[in-house]
Amino acid sequence: MAIKEFDTLVVGELNVDLILNKLEAFPAIGKEVLAKEMRLALGSSSAIFANNLSILGSKVSFVGKVGYDSYSALISSSLKKAGVHTDNIIKSVGEYTGITVAYNFDNDRMMVTYPGAMETFKISDISEQVLASARHMHLSSVFLQPGLKPDIVTLFKKAKSLGLTTSFDPQWDPAEKWDIDLKALLPFVDVFLPNALEVMNFTSTGSLSASIEKIKGFSNIVVVKDGTNGAHMWDKSKITTKPAKLNSNVVDCIGAGDSFNAGFIHSFLKHKPLEECLETATVTGAVNTTAAGGTGAFQSIDMVKRIAKTLFDYNL
Numbered sequence: 001m002a003i004k005e006f007d008t009l010v011v012g013e014l015n016v017d018l019i020l021n022k023l024e025a026f027p028a029i030g031k032e033v034l035a036k037e038m039r040l041a042l043g044s045s046s047a048i049f050a051n052n053l054s055i056l057g058s059k060v061s062f063v064g065k066v067g068y069d070s071y072s073a074l075i076s077s078s079l080k081k082a083g084v085h086t087d088n089i090i091k092s093v094g095e096y097t098g099i100t101v102a103y104n105f106d107n108d109r110m111m112v113t114y115p116g117a118m119e120t121f122k123i124s125d126i127s128e129q130v131l132a133s134a135r136h137m138h139l140s141s142v143f144l145q146p147g148l149k150p151d152i153v154t155l156f157k158k159a160k161s162l163g164l165t166t167s168f169d170p171q172w173d174p175a176e177k178w179d180i181d182l183k184a185l186l187p188f189v190d191v192f193l194p195n196a197l198e199v200m201n202f203t204s205t206g207s208l209s210a211s212i213e214k215i216k217g218f219s220n221i222v223v224v225k226d227g228t229n230g231a232h233m234w235d236k237s238k239i240t241t242k243p244a245k246l247n248s249n250v251v252d253c254i255g256a257g258d259s260f261n262a263g264f265i266h267s268f269l270k271h272k273p274l275e276e277c278l279e280t281a282t283v284t285g286a287v288n289t290t291a292a293g294g295t296g297a298f299q300s301i302d303m304v305k306r307i308a309k310t311l312f313d314y315n316l
């Protein structure tokens with residue numbers, strides 16, 4: 001088989017985060033309040049995953065859709081800085097890049113999201129050539145991409161027929177309908193990566209074991225993220241649980257699940273035993289919580305390794 005140019009193709013949503021901190025008062029209709037701190041940064045679950053997977057040492061390419069505006073330039077330059085190949089990100093004239101505006105006041109937070117171009121991203125935007133350029137395909141945040149959602153079974157089937165391995169993190173469904181046919185999809189997903197609440201919603205169950213019972217007949221590897229409880233993995237024969245590498249000094253948990261995914265897939269693509277993939281994932285998830293945002297602790301591989309060793313006694 002021809003040597004692949006990339007280890008992983010990330011298919012997903014892209015947006016920027018505008019974060020306003022230290023407000024003098026909580027925003028109110030008809031009034032104006034001042035913020036003492038502001039940050040404009042790369043947002044979106046898929047981008048955090050791609051960024052951190054690349055920092056870990058995988059060759060990563062991204063396909064998604066943004067507008068033709070200055071936010072798209074910020075997204076491309078941030079991803080490029082982490083080593084992600086951005087040539088397949090579509091810049092759509094006439095559409096705007098998605099943005100989330102977060103207002104933080106004491107421990108309260110208000111968020112407003114404009115999804116923008118990610119909503120019209122569709123399967124025909126992903127060429128066979130782009131798919132075939134990678135060994136692995138990862139899709140995230142399907143409920144934020146209504147143009148792609150009806151065709152995800154077709155997409156995963158196509159990836160498998162081209163010889164790729166695949167992974168899928170559904171993320172939260174803002175409409176809470178959970179209307180994806182897992183029975184049709186999961187046979188083509190090598191690693192399914194929901195969190196505990198998501199998999200229980202998909203299966204209309206109240207426990208993890210009941211959720212696994214419902215999907216195990218048509219799943220491959222299922223890895224369920226469970227916050228400070230760590231994570232659970234079903235690998236066709238047994239369930240393995242790994243406790244979280246507890247961080248007693250959490251800065252924030254933004255992107256912890258995406259960094260967990262990055263650690264798992266990085267090890268998976270190096271053909272490490274599944275239990276080692278799971279353990280590495282709990283470490284990269286924990287590393288994520290030691291700095292602000294989803295990429296703060298993933299500025300370089302040296303930084304990630306140093307945090308993993310000094311705080312969690314783990315050699316990455």
Ligand SMILES: Nc1ncnc2c1ncn2[C@@H]1O[C@H](COP(=O)(O)OP(=O)(O)O)[C@@H](O)[C@H]1O
Nearest residue numbers: 195225226227230245246247256257282285286
């Ligand atoms: N406070 C924490 N300390 C250490 N590790 C954590 C912490 N919170 C999350 N993690 C790790 O990150 C993983 C993903 O976090 P989780 O919140 O479950 O995912 P998601 O963001 O998708 O909901 C967890 O399984 C755990 O291993």
Ligand SMILES: [Mg+2]
Nearest residue numbers: 171195257258
């Ligand atoms: Mg998640």
